[in-house]
Each structure stands twice: as structure tokens, then as C-alpha cells.
Amino acid sequence: MRAEISAILPDYGVDNPNGFRYGGSRALVAAIALQFRTRTETPNPCGFQSTMKWSWSNLNLQGKFRLLAWAGLVIWLFNFSIIFFQINHINQTTLRLERFEDLYNSILEIRRYEKNFLLYKGRDNLDETISFFQLARELYAGISADEETARNQDLLRRLSGAFQEYSSVLDLEQSAGTHSITSEETQEKIRSIGKRMVDLSHELLGLSRSNVADTARDAVRWPLLITGLILVLFAVGAVLVNRKIINPLVELEHATEKIGRGDFGPIRHSARIESEVDRLVIAFNRMVEELEARQEQIIHSRKIASLGTLVSGVAHELNNPINNIILTIDALVGGRNVSEDRRAALLQDILAQAIRASGIVKNLLDFSRAETSTIQDVDLTQLLKDTLQIAGNQITLGNIELRREIEPGLPVVLGNRQGLQQVFLNLVINAVQAMPGGGQLTVRAAADENQRVAVAVEDTGTGISADHLPHIFDPFFTTKEVGQGTGLGLSVSYGIIKKHGGRITVNSIPGKGSTFTVVIPTREETIDG
Structure with a gap:
């Protein structure tokens, strides 16, 4: 501290x-x-990286959604308040309009009874004029006390002056008691004041109507504006969901499909701020790495299992050159009168048998070596030759006739030599095991016009039933008896070929045999792709 x-x-x-x-x-x-x-420096649980400095880019996915949700709620409440205010404002404006209409109608009634009084005289007409005039003044008093209508001070002041002038004339007439106005000047004055009251009240009524129209437009404008803001928030949320959730999930879906095809490539991840989905992608990539490591272990274990099958055959195959070497050396040791030419021939035979044994051991060692991910040019012609040599004794002991239909000058492929050899060796051994009573094994290889090489391994064995064909490449699926197969050979082979951008298919007729076809791209197509 x-x-x-x-x-x-x-x-x-x-x-x-x-x-x-x-x-x-x-x-x-x-x-x-x-x-x-x-x-x-304490992280904020809502997604802020710092309580003092933050921005939209510093928010995680949960924080962004929370911020959008709160913003939407605040805007919705604000919109509700605006709508409530506008409705209340419209009601008040409508009430003011009604007051102005009542004032205008009262003044029109004053003019009507004023006209009757000037034309026909009479106490009744004068009393009605005075009655409506008092009503008009009461309405005016209520209007002028309103803060909103008080904005039209000039018109109200002029209308008030007209009321006072009109009132003074009516008071004089009422006090005279004649119930008639004979003076042309007085009549003209009353008409002039009355007309002015009508004009002023009509102008005030027009302004009130205009105010109602403006209020109605505002009542529509604000909700539309707020609704637009809410739609923008929804659009931002939709874009955020699409970019941060849907797109990564689509990538996860595609990556999962690739894993099913044997491609363990990780998902590219470059998010500066890790969201929940980003952490899911990171965890998925770690899982892919673990799966790839387990896949390599499975491939190696399958290779060891294949070695166990090959050991007996290789032992028999090594026994022949070793016996020849022993016999030749015995002839050299026991033969005292061996000529130089004969001695040289025997030594040459020993060398040839030793080279033969060395080649057998070398092929076995190459196959059993732990597989690496080295990508190199692979000569398929030589690879198939070496593979058939490794399995040669298995083929011979199984009383199987081998037919080679390998097109000369096969194009070079770009791939992992050990992995491809394991695939072809698995197919050959499976074909041999499918013919326990002997038969014919045909290995074909040819290039097509699409810069691809097709290698077919065909046998005349027991075949595969139609029910088993859809599952033939599933892990741990086998039609052999317990203890005779792991069910991993074809599954591993399928994954290896998929990694090379190729495909492996099978055609089979029960009782007549099966044909496994491997199609892989050449070096040129791999580079172009």
C-alpha cells in the first residue's frame, strides 16, 4: 500500500x-x-472497459445490447410523453378555438340585433343587443386571461377598445330611453364599430384555427421523428446482430461442415473487443486444435494396427533374401576351389539380396514413422509401387492375383506422402481381407482432363450390403467380426483425402466385390486453386 x-x-x-x-x-x-x-481500473459488468473513458468500440456485445435496449426504452418513454403532451395541447387549443368561435358568433348576433334595432327600433332588439354584448365581453375576459391567447396582444387590445366604444354608445342610448337612433352620424358610428369588432374577432378566430393546424402537424411530426429514431436503433441492433451473432454462427456452421469433411482449419478471429460470440469462436478454435491432435493420434494408432497386420507378411518376405544370403555365404565359406568369377557372382548375389531386404525394411520404416504435416510433391506411380511392395506378401499369402493398370507418367500431386500411402495401403489390405478364399485385386490409376488423378482399388470379394454403404466411412463402423477391425481405417482415409482436396467413393455389389476410388487434384490444380 x-x-x-x-x-x-x-x-x-x-x-x-x-x-x-x-x-x-x-x-x-x-x-x-x-x-x-x-x-x-475495475471492469464494469455492463461491458465498459473503464468508468472514466469508454466508447462504442470498447463495449462488448452484452454491453452494446444493453445500451441499445436502454436507449430504445428512453426514446419510447420520451415518445409516449410527447404524444401525451401533444394530445393535451390539442385539447387545450381546441377549447381556445371554441372560445374564439363563441366570441365571433356572439359578435355576429350583436350585429344582427343591432341591424334590427337601427331599422325597426324597439326595446326588444336593443335588449338582445346589450345581452349578446355582455356575453361577448365575458368571453373576451376569459380569452384575454389565457396565457396562450395573450400572445395576440395587439388584436386583443384593439378589440377591447372597440368594445369600450361600443359600450359607451349603448350606454348613451339606453340612458336616453328613446329606443331609436335618428342621427345618421351615430348610426354610422355604431355600424363602423360593429364591423371592426367582427373583423378583429374573425382575425383572432383565423389565428386560432391556424394554431390548431400547427399543433396537429406537430403532433404528427414528433411521433414520426421518434419512431424514426426507434427504427434507426432497431436497424443498428439488426446490423449488430447480423455482424456479431449471425455471421459468426454461419462461420461456425461452415467450419463444422469442414470438420465433418476432415478439414480442421480454424475460424479467423480478429475482434479487438471480445464478445460472448467471439469467446465462443475462440473456444471453437481450441476445440478444433484438440480434434486435429486427436485425429493425428487416431491416424497413428490406425497405422500401428496396420503394422500388426503387415508384420507376418514382412517377416516372410524378409526370410527369402536372408535365406539366400545365408546359402550364398555358406557356399563361399565351404567352397575352397571357387573361381574368382564365381566368387564375384556370389558376392553380387549377396549384395542384391541385402539391397532387397534393405528396401523392404525401409518401406516398412517409412510407413511406421510418425506422420508429419509436410506437404511435398508426390510421385503417385512410385508411391503405389512402394505400397504394393509393402503389402506384397499379404497378397501372395492370400492366394490373390494382382493386376496393375497404372497409367505411365502420372502427374505429380501435392500432398503428404505418408498420409496418401496409408490411404492406399488401407484400401489394399481391406481388399485382401475381403477375399479370404483368394481372388483378383486390380489397382488402376489414370489422369483425367480436369487435372485430377483417379486411383481405383477393385476386388472380387464378398462386397458390401446396401444397408452398410451409407455408413462405410463413419468412425468405428465395421462389418468385420469383433477383434478383427477397429472401424477407423476408412474413416481416417476419408479425412486424409478430404484434406488433400479430393474425394473417396465406393461401389459394391454383394457377392461380387467392391471398388474404392480415390480422386485427388494434381499439383497444378492445387496451386491454381
Whole structure:
């Protein structure tokens, strides 16, 4: 604690070479600074990387969705408040419009009874005029007290002046008691004031109607704007879901399909901020690495199992050159009068038999060596020759006739030599085991016009039933008796060929035999692809 505070003090302008030597307020400042730094460095569970500095790019997926959800909720509540306010405002504006209409209608009634009074005289017409005039003044008092309508002060002031002038004329007439106005000047004055009241009230009514229209437009405009913002948030959320969830899940789906085809390539991942889906991708890549490692172990275990099958045959095959060497050496040791020419011939025979044995051992060692992922040019003609040599004694002991139909000058393929050899050896051994009573084994190889090489291994054995064909490449699926097969050979071979960009198919007729065909791209097609 003291060392941390000592490290912070220089940042706050405190010279403190001896820890708490100065104590007091400086130590307090340092302690507060340490606490502040600790809080700002604490990760936020909502996805923020720091409580003091953050941005959209620093949010994880959960934090972004939470932020969008809160923003949408706030905007929705704001939109609801705006709608409520606009409805209330429309109601109030409509009430004001009704007051202006009542005022305008009252003034029109004043003019109507005023006209009757000027034309026909009579106490009744004057009383109606005064009655509607009082109603108009009451309506005016209510309108002028409203803060909203008080904005039209000029019109209201002019209307108030007209009311006062009109009131003074009516008061004079009512006090005179004649119930008639004979003066043309007075009549014209009343008509002029009445017309002015009508014009002013009509103008106020028009402004009120315009205000209602503006309020209605605002009531539509704001919800549309807020709805647009909500749609934008939904669009951002949709893009986020597409980029951060759907696309990675599609990549996961494709990667899973590739794994089913034997391709253990990882998913490219370059996210700066790891979201939940990003962590899923990372975990998936780790799983792929583990699966690939297990696949290599399975391939090697299958290779060891194949070696067990080959040992007896190789032992017999090695026995012939060794016996020849022993007999030749015995002839050399026992023969005292052996000529130089005869001696040279015997030594040449020993060398040939030793080279033959060495080749057998070399092929066996090459096959049994732990497989590496080295990609190189592979001569299929030589590879098939070496493979058939390894399995040669198995073929001979099985009383099987071998036919080679290998096209000369096969194009070179780019791949893993050990893996391809294991595939062809598995197919040959399976063919031999499918003919327990002997038969004919045919190995064909030819190139097509699509820069691909097809290698077919055909036998005349027991064949495979139609029910078993769809599962023939499934792991641990076997038609052999318990203890005679692991069910991994064809599955491993399928994965190896898929890694080379090729395919392996099977055609079989029960009781007549099977044909396994391996098609792999040549070196030129692999480079072009």
C-alpha cells in the first residue's frame, strides 16, 4: 500500500521520497488518488472497459445490447410523453378555438340585433343587443386571461377598445330611453364599430384555427421523428446482430461442415473487443486444435494396427533374401576351389539380396514413422509401387492375383506422402481381407482432363450390403467380426483425402466385390486453386 501511494505521489506534484514522511494532507491526497485509480481500473459488468473513458468500440456485445435496449426504452418513454403532451395541447387549443368561435358568433348576433334595432327600433332588439354584448365581453375576459391567447396582444387590445366604444354608445342610448337612433352620424358610428369588432374577432378566430393546424402537424411530426429514431436503433441492433451473432454462427456452421469433411482449419478471429460470440469462436478454435491432435493420434494408432497386420507378411518376405544370403555365404565359406568369377557372382548375389531386404525394411520404416504435416510433391506411380511392395506378401499369402493398370507418367500431386500411402495401403489390405478364399485385386490409376488423378482399388470379394454403404466411412463402423477391425481405417482415409482436396467413393455389389476410388487434384490444380 505504501509503495503504491509513493508511486502515485509524484503524479500529483508531491515530492515524497520517504513514503509517509510528510503525512497529513499529502498522504490523504495520495490515498484518495489510489482509491480513485483502483475504481477506474475495475471492469464494469455492463461491458465498459473503464468508468472514466469508454466508447462504442470498447463495449462488448452484452454491453452494446444493453445500451441499445436502454436507449430504445428512453426514446419510447420520451415518445409516449410527447404524444401525451401533444394530445393535451390539442385539447387545450381546441377549447381556445371554441372560445374564439363563441366570441365571433356572439359578435355576429350583436350585429344582427343591432341591424334590427337601427331599422325597426324597439326595446326588444336593443335588449338582445346589450345581452349578446355582455356575453361577448365575458368571453373576451376569459380569452384575454389565457396565457396562450395573450400572445395576440395587439388584436386583443384593439378589440377591447372597440368594445369600450361600443359600450359607451349603448350606454348613451339606453340612458336616453328613446329606443331609436335618428342621427345618421351615430348610426354610422355604431355600424363602423360593429364591423371592426367582427373583423378583429374573425382575425383572432383565423389565428386560432391556424394554431390548431400547427399543433396537429406537430403532433404528427414528433411521433414520426421518434419512431424514426426507434427504427434507426432497431436497424443498428439488426446490423449488430447480423455482424456479431449471425455471421459468426454461419462461420461456425461452415467450419463444422469442414470438420465433418476432415478439414480442421480454424475460424479467423480478429475482434479487438471480445464478445460472448467471439469467446465462443475462440473456444471453437481450441476445440478444433484438440480434434486435429486427436485425429493425428487416431491416424497413428490406425497405422500401428496396420503394422500388426503387415508384420507376418514382412517377416516372410524378409526370410527369402536372408535365406539366400545365408546359402550364398555358406557356399563361399565351404567352397575352397571357387573361381574368382564365381566368387564375384556370389558376392553380387549377396549384395542384391541385402539391397532387397534393405528396401523392404525401409518401406516398412517409412510407413511406421510418425506422420508429419509436410506437404511435398508426390510421385503417385512410385508411391503405389512402394505400397504394393509393402503389402506384397499379404497378397501372395492370400492366394490373390494382382493386376496393375497404372497409367505411365502420372502427374505429380501435392500432398503428404505418408498420409496418401496409408490411404492406399488401407484400401489394399481391406481388399485382401475381403477375399479370404483368394481372388483378383486390380489397382488402376489414370489422369483425367480436369487435372485430377483417379486411383481405383477393385476386388472380387464378398462386397458390401446396401444397408452398410451409407455408413462405410463413419468412425468405428465395421462389418468385420469383433477383434478383427477397429472401424477407423476408412474413416481416417476419408479425412486424409478430404484434406488433400479430393474425394473417396465406393461401389459394391454383394457377392461380387467392391471398388474404392480415390480422386485427388494434381499439383497444378492445387496451386491454381
